[in-house]
Amino acid sequence: MNNVCLVGRLTRDPETRYDSGDNATAVCRFTLAVQRTFKREGEPECDFINIVSFGKKGEFAGKYFHKGMRVGVTGSIRTGSYEDKEGKKHSKFEVYADQVEFADGKADTSQPVQPTQYSQPVQSALPPEDFAPIDTDFDEDMPF
DSSP: OOEEEEEEEEOOOOOEEOOOOOOOOEEEEEEEEOOOOOOOOOSEEEEEEEEEEHHHHHHHHHHHOOOOOEEEEEEEEEEEEETTTOEEEEEEEEEEEEEEOOOSEEEEEEOOOOOOSSSOOOOOOOTTTTOOOOOOOOTTTTOO
């Protein structure tokens, strides 16, 4: 299974381009700085992960994401290689985004958060008294 979930801060504003073709598709690229959970002396404290987002998700990221913003991305890892102009071979590592979303709330204020007041009482999570429980006594002859 190739699945990755990241939360980090954008290192720069996303770059959105459209591929050439009849149905021009948005291709948005940005880099996330993802903080490591452990730190060793002399090693970096975060990893810089290149993200690629396509279509509507790419347009969304290009329009609403900005440098320094904390965002969440789920997707899959893609690796590859290419040769530069001098013929030197390089490896490439990217995450192709399936989902992109905000990870921060609205702008913080200096006001303390007030508890929410409910106008109606909270209903119990227990089922009503006339609720019939599910019969778990299954017939042994069932094929599954």
